[in-house]
Amino acid sequence: MPTLNRIRLEAVEDAGGGCLRLVCAPASLIAPMPGQFYMVRGPWEADPLLPRPFSIARFRSVKNGQIQLEFLLRIIGRGTRLLGTARAGSELDVLGPLGIGFEQPPGDSAWMVAGGIGIAPFPALIDAIATPKRKLSLLVGARTEAEIPGFNDFAANLTGGVEIATDDGSAGFAGTVVDLLASRLDRASDQTPSQVYVCGPHAMMEAAAAVCMDAGIPCSVSLEAPMGCGMGTCRGCVIRTFRNTNFTICTEGPVTDANVIWSEQNSQ
Amino acid sequence: MTADLSVRIGDLTLRNPILTASGTFGYAAEYETMVDFNKIGGIITKGISPEPRLGNPQPRIWETESGLINAIGLDNVGVEDFEQSKLDYLRKIECAVIVNFFAESAEGYAKLARTLGAMAGVDALEANISCPNVKAGGREFGVDPVAAAEVTIASREATNCPLIVKLSPDVSNIGDIASAVADAGADAVTVANSMPAMAIDIESRRPRLSFGRGGLTGPAVRPIVTRLVYESAQATDIPVIASGGASNWRDVVEFLLAGASAVQAGTVNFVNPRASVEMAEGLETYCRQSGINSLTQLVGAVDMP
Numbered sequence: 001m002p003t004l005n006r007i008r009l010e011a012v013e014d015a016g017g018g019c020l021r022l023v024c025a026p027a028s029l030i031a032p033m034p035g036q037f038y039m040v041r042g043p044w045e046a047d048p049l050l051p052r053p054f055s056i057a058r059f060r061s062v063k064n065g066q067i068q069l070e071f072l073l074r075i076i077g078r079g080t081r082l083l084g085t086a087r088a089g090s091e092l093d094v095l096g097p098l099g100i101g102f103e104q105p106p107g108d109s110a111w112m113v114a115g116g117i118g119i120a121p122f123p124a125l126i127d128a129i130a131t132p133k134r135k136l137s138l139l140v141g142a143r144t145e146a147e148i149p150g151f152n153d154f155a156a157n158l159t160g161g162v163e164i165a166t167d168d169g170s171a172g173f174a175g176t177v178v179d180l181l182a183s184r185l186d187r188a189s190d191q192t193p194s195q196v197y198v199c200g201p202h203a204m205m206e207a208a209a210a211v212c213m214d215a216g217i218p219c220s221v222s223l224e225a226p227m228g229c230g231m232g233t234c235r236g237c238v239i240r241t242f243r244n245t246n247f248t249i250c251t252e253g254p255v256t257d258a259n260v261i262w263s264e265q266n267s268q
Numbered sequence: 269m270t271a272d273l274s275v276r277i278g279d280l281t282l283r284n285p286i287l288t289a290s291g292t293f294g295y296a297a298e299y300e301t302m303v304d305f306n307k308i309g310g311i312i313t314k315g316i317s318p319e320p321r322l323g324n325p326q327p328r329i330w331e332t333e334s335g336l337i338n339a340i341g342l343d344n345v346g347v348e349d350f351e352q353s354k355l356d357y358l359r360k361i362e363c364a365v366i367v368n369f370f371a372e373s374a375e376g377y378a379k380l381a382r383t384l385g386a387m388a389g390v391d392a393l394e395a396n397i398s399c400p401n402v403k404a405g406g407r408e409f410g411v412d413p414v415a416a417a418e419v420t421i422a423s424r425e426a427t428n429c430p431l432i433v434k435l436s437p438d439v440s441n442i443g444d445i446a447s448a449v450a451d452a453g454a455d456a457v458t459v460a461n462s463m464p465a466m467a468i469d470i471e472s473r474r475p476r477l478s479f480g481r482g483g484l485t486g487p488a489v490r491p492i493v494t495r496l497v498y499e500s501a502q503a504t505d506i507p508v509i510a511s512g513g514a515s516n517w518r519d520v521v522e523f524l525l526a527g528a529s530a531v532q533a534g535t536v537n538f539v540n541p542r543a544s545v546e547m548a549e550g551l552e553t554y555c556r557q558s559g560i561n562s563l564t565q566l567v568g569a570v571d572m573p
Contacts, residue, residue, distance in 0.1 A: 001301050004541060041539065046334040046487040046515065050538055095541070226329050228336065229538040233294035233314075235340045236329035246322050246343065 002231070004095045005029060006043070007069070011088050016150025017142060019074050019117055020084045021057065024092065026066035032056045034124035035101030035222055035255040038094045039230040040071065041079075042086060048079040051095060053227045055121035055199070055254070058154070069094065072120040072149070098230045099254050102220060107194025108133055109160065113181050113208050114140040115200020116147060121222055121255075123154040125197060130157035137193070139184065141165035141177025141200075178207040185215050193217060198258070209258030219258040223249045271555035272562045273548075275309065275530050277507055278430030278455030280392050282309035282364055282530060285563060286520065286548040289511050289534030290315050290368035290394060290434070291340070295354040296361060302541045307548050309530060310364030313354070315396050318371055318380055320346030330467050330476040335488030335513075336535050337465045339479035342370065342399075347383055359389035366432065370396040373403060378422040385427025392430035395423050398438075398461040410436030410461070413448035424453035432509065434458035435500070437489075442496050443503030456507040458532065459500045463489050463512075486535040487513045494526050501527025501568055515543065517550025527568040 008025040015021040022040075032038075034056065041051035058070040075084045086092075102125050110129065112122045119140055126136060137160030142148045144166055151162060164172030165180040173180040177200070185192065192215070198208040199222040212219035228234030232251035241247050242263040247256070273284035283306075290312045293299065305311065323343025330337045345354065350367075358365045367384050371377045377395060384390055397410035397419055409415045420433050433449040435442060437460035446457050462483025467476040475481070493512030501508045507529035514520055515536040523531045533544040540546070560566060 004302060048331065049334055049336060049486055049535070050331055093540070225326055226331075228329050228338075228535075229292075229541075231294070231298045231541065233292060233298050234329065234338070234538055235291075235314075235323060235343045236338065238323060238328065238340075238343060239326055240322065244322070 017148045019149045022071040024069040026062045026068040029067040032097035033101035034128045036097040038096030041093045052079045057120050058123040074117040105195035109135045109193045110195045111137045111193040113198045115204040116142045118200030119149045126157050135160040138162045143167045145171035182211045213264045221258050222255045223253045280430045284309045284548050285530035287532045289532035292534045292537045297357040305361040305363045307545045312366040315368040325478045335484050335486040337482040339477045339482035364391040366392040368394040370399045374418050374422040377419045378426040381423040382426040385429035394432040396434050398436040413444050417448045417452040420449045420452035430455045432456040435460050443499045446500040446504045450504040450506045458509040459497045489513045497528050498526040524566040525570040
């Protein structure tokens with residue numbers, strides 16, 4: 001059940017790879033589920049107009065049942081520039097938690113596949129699904145090494161390891177993170193993950209979903225499209241599924257099974 | 269003493285002049301936990317068509333300076349599913365329920381007006397006439413006084429439900445259209461629909477929206493709509509409902525002074541879902557502090573040179 005709250009920004013930190021971390025002050029909020037999102041806006045006038053959707057990157061329950069939210073962003077336009085250059089102590093309007101988040105993996109091994117800033121929802125997911133027994137891996141890709149977001153602050157629970165892919169080969173695997181996923185699945189026949197979680201650009205998620213479908217591995221994706229309201233009313237983020245039905249990302253997603261959106265037949 | 273903020277639209281009395289604009293408030297249930305429907309005059313649903321519509325492919329929205337261009341493509345559940353899955357909730361809420369609707373022909377408007385107007389819980393209808401007239405080669409009904417009057421008469425004859433006609437802003441003389449639909453039996457006009465607009469990605473040289481063109485809404489259009497409201501109110505005696513960029517109670521007062529009897533909160537719902545309630549509360553405070561007992565003291569009270 002979403003609420004609209006004005007909260008204080010506690011810090012804006014460098015999150016590596018050209019990304020910033022917005023750390024909010026603890027506030028009386030409803031605890032989100034990993035993979036849910038918030039519509040975030042500063043208390044400025046009419047320009048930029050709309051709030052921007054951000055996955056919950058991490059959250060903590062602190063004293064008195066208060067919740068501390070963290071968002072990860074990359075400055076790509078006027079909205080993200082104003083948020084990314086906001087000073088500690090300034091205020092943010094946050095509407096949320098919104099949408100449907102991630103589910104627990106069905107087994108003891110899960111991989112997270114991130115395209116650039118698509119790493120955003122994974123720290124919260126890892127916090128929620130890590131157990132001593134579970135082997136969690138992160139595959140993260142970007143165009144070049146300088147654009148790989150940081151992961152050290154949540155790497156402790158990544159017992160299955162972290163692998164990097166860069167399009168230009170400047171670090172780790174040379175190629176896309178989807179190529180890395182495919183090659184790792186080829187290598188890992190004896191330890192196939194029970195679930196793959198993917199977040200990144202739309203085409204990257206579609207390609208990753210096809211790889212998972214071919215391998216018969218459950219794949220959930222965190223979808224994105226321009227959003228106006230986050231509440232299902234503006235119809236801005238609606239995409240068409242392979243069944244020629246509408247899927248409203250903000251209320252039916254953003255997280256969904258890949259086979260809701262893309263056909264297994266088309267994955268070849 | 270509290271001011272009388274009530275407004276009459278045909279036989280319908282609104283508690284206050286604040287409505288939520290079609291397409292910005294879903295079917296109301298979406299905002300149940302955030303908006304006290306007792307505090308606003310009414311809600312206007314997403315536009316309903318005879319059949320469900322999927323709408324346009326991505327991208328459907330693009331933000332510009334203080335504005336939003338959309339080409340959603342009239343994505344809606346259709347009249348049958350509206351009655352089955354949306355109306356029960358709308359019957360429970362206290363404010364007026366106004367159903368926006370559209371069709372492709374005058375006969376289509378009549379049929380839908382008859383069906384919707386007969387549904388218990390529907391307090392008024394708002395006809396969207398900024399839609400392609402299939403018989404006229406896709407030209408909008410709303411840009412021609414004759415076609416606008418034709419769909420108004422067809423809808424009017426089909427139902428006794430209070431009928432609001434939502435005008436297109438893309439006309440050279442909106443007063444002509446307003447008076448044509450008033451003569452044709454409309455109880456009120458909404459001024460106006462979104463402004464035809466376009467944005468282009470200079471890298472790809474393609475439009476920002478899959479449909480190419482779209483409709484601009486939000487604070488960017490408000491001064492244009494203020495002028496359209498003024499001209500419409502000058503041209504007709506039926507109530508004018510302002511729709512276009514109002515974001516706070518000051519904007520509401522400005523629209524009232526221009527001649528509006530009621531004001532819709534639209535794109536601002538995306539920025540702040542509680543905006544409609546805040547506008548109603550702000551207007552009440554303003555009236556109390558300014559010694560205004562009735563909205564009639566404000567409506568059309570602009571002191572033109």
